[in-house]
Amino acid sequence: MRTKKKKNILDIIDEEAKRQIEEIEQADIVVGIPSFNNEKTIGHVVKAAEYGLAKYFPNQKAVLVNSDGGSTDRTKEAVRDAGVYHHLHTILIDHPVSPAAQVIATYNGIPGKGSALRAIFEIADRLGAKVCVLLDSDLRSVTPEWIELLARPIIRRGYDYVAPYYSRHKYDGTITNMIVYPLTRALYGKRVRQPIGGDFGISKRLIKTFLEKDVWNTDVARYGIDIWMTTVAINEDFRICQAFLGAKIHDAKDPSKSLGPMFKQVVATVFRLMKEYENRWKEVKESTPTAMYGFVSEVYPEPVEITLEPMIEKFRIGLKENETLWSSFLPKERLDELSSIASLSTEKFNFPVEVWVKTVYDFAVAFNKTEDTSQKERIVESMTSLYFGRVASFVVESKDLKTYDAELLIETQALKFEELKPYLLEKWG
Ligand SMILES: Nc1nc2c(ncn2[C@@H]2O[C@H](COP(=O)(O)OP(=O)(O)OP(=O)(O)O)[C@@H](O)[C@H]2O)c(=O)[nH]1
Ligand SMILES: [Mg+2]
Structure with missing residues (x-):
């Protein structure tokens, strides 16, 4: 069998980011934020992440990685400007100072969210991180606590995959609600309510498994990434839990206007994986709930318009x-x-x-x-x-x-x- 030479991190990210990674050498926690033209919202996500790292994990060496798909707006500048150090003009009482180093990388490969995450995984792996937390860059309801909620089950409880659980407006997340959640649950028997939520905690061991797979020329390099990660975690017997993050408010899309390509990439990935894990789902007769971390509060998100x-x-x-x-x-x-x-x-x-x-x-x-x-x-x-x-x-x-x-x-x-x-x-x- 032809063995495919694993692509080196050197081929995947730009020179400057590569140099920074070499200098940083090691990390305990990596927070990865994929982006593509998110100048309006990414600053808030970076601030929440840095504050969360400082508040909840002050003794861990943390690195924040922005994996950008070549944004043509001011996304990168927004990341740089958002470091907590830059906010000394506001009065902060006992404000934790972020220990996180920042790396802003531009990745090569198929344009898409999956390629952006692959670069983050390569960096986390290279730095030997125990946990990698992923946050979408269009989030407006993210708080510092999300870092704790997505990382702690892995650091303290030996979980490998923390999926998000949030309260979303009834018209947000229609691909999740109409097909991905119920189909994944029926096939593999695990009730993961937000299998493609976008915000996850992942262990070192699972990151290695992800990187070993030869899928980066498929829809997994695009929006197929989230359901692929969840399906691999379920079927290769990694320990999974969910973390209650509150409300999800992001730049939600109207299905008929812009969810077509995402639907195709996600569903094609689900269908392909059915072949891969055929022997697993054929045996599954019923579903079981997934453990939950965090306090399930009654918060409600803002309405999403749908035509x-x-x-x-x-x-x-x-x-x-x-x-x-x-x-x-x-x-x-x-x-x-x-x-x-x-x-x-x-x-x-x-x-x-x-x-x-x-x-x-x-x-x-x-x-x-x-x-x-x-x-x-x-x-x-x-x-x-x-x-x-x-x-x-x-x-x-x-x-x-x-x-x-x-x-x-x-x-x-x-x-x-x-x-x-x-x-x-x-x-x-
Ligand atoms: N680097 C990179 N990031 C991307 C690309 N496409 C999406 N992303 C990022 O992936 C995250 C999720 O993308 P969204 O388009 O918000 O998708 P979503 O929230 O899952 O889906 P919606 O419910 O439709 O909003 C965001 O942080 C995007 O910036 C891409 O082509 N390249
Ligand atoms: Mg979004």
């Missing part, structure tokens, strides 16, 4: 455009169900949970039955319109519901994914 009409329209167009493709693998019954959904008015729009779950399973099977990469791509691409349809239906169903009650709908849907798993097993063969 209903364009999603329904995209669903209808998708049905017309993909008729030939879909009739090659969807059962007649499913095609009929989808057609009758398309004929409903906006007010009565309803994509029933059972139809959605079976459709997801039909697509997962079709994706894995073909060896043709462009066919796989077409399958996932065409599924985007169905996702818009399901989100639109959820918006109608939950219109008058508070966060808590909308969450119950998500749980009911997750149970349906579990209940219908025999359908997947049968079709998969």
Whole structure:
């Protein structure tokens, strides 16, 4: 078998960052922040991280790494200016001074969040860090405590992977809610509520496992990274817990306007991993909860705007455009169900949970039955319109519901994914 030479850190980040890493030599904690044009929000994330490191881990050697995809705005300057030292003009009582060194790296490779994280992992590994904490750079609700919540379970309790758990607005995180959370739970039997939340704590051992895998030319280098990390952690028996971080407020996106590419990259990754871990999920009959760290408070996030009409329209167009493709693998019954959904008015729009779950399973099977990469791509691409349809239906169903009650709908849907798993097993063969 051809052994692939592992790419060296030297090939992955720019010269200046490389020089800095060599000078720093060692670290206990690395906080990694991927970014791409986040000048407005990243300063706040850096401040929260540095404050958190100083307050909760004053005796650990910490390094803050910003892994940037070549931002054309002032993201890098915002990171530099955000160091707590620069805020002496405000009156701070007992303000901890950050022990963290800062590295601002530009990575090479496929542009995407996954490549940015890979560079962070290489740096953490090179510095021998015990834990690596990841924070998204568009967060506005991050606090210093997040550092403690994501790192402590690893440092003190021997966990390998800390997934975030936050309160999110009912219309935020639709890819998570409609497909990634319930499908991961039904397949692998672990209830991780935010498997692609973006903010994680990862142990040294798990970072090594991530770096050993040859996936960096796939969607894992893009938005597939988060679900890939969570799925590997679950299936390779790493110890996982969740940390309650409060509310997630970030630059949320309206699904019909900008979530299409993310949907494709995430779902293609989930489907590919089904093949990889086929022997695992086939044995799983039920799901179990995941331990929680931190106090679960009742905070509520700000509302996320979502526009209903364009999603329904995209669903209808998708049905017309993909008729030939879909009739090659969807059962007649499913095609009929989808057609009758398309004929409903906006007010009565309803994509029933059972139809959605079976459709997801039909697509997962079709994706894995073909060896043709462009066919796989077409399958996932065409599924985007169905996702818009399901989100639109959820918006109608939950219109008058508070966060808590909308969450119950998500749980009911997750149970349906579990209940219908025999359908997947049968079709998969
Ligand atoms: N370096 C780099 N970072 C990226 C890239 N794409 C996204 N990111 C970062 O990844 C993080 C998450 O990206 P978002 O676009 O906010 O995605 P998200 O929060 O998971 O999804 P939404 O719910 O749609 O907001 C942010 O910190 C981005 O700056 C990229 O191409 N390169
Ligand atoms: Mg975001």
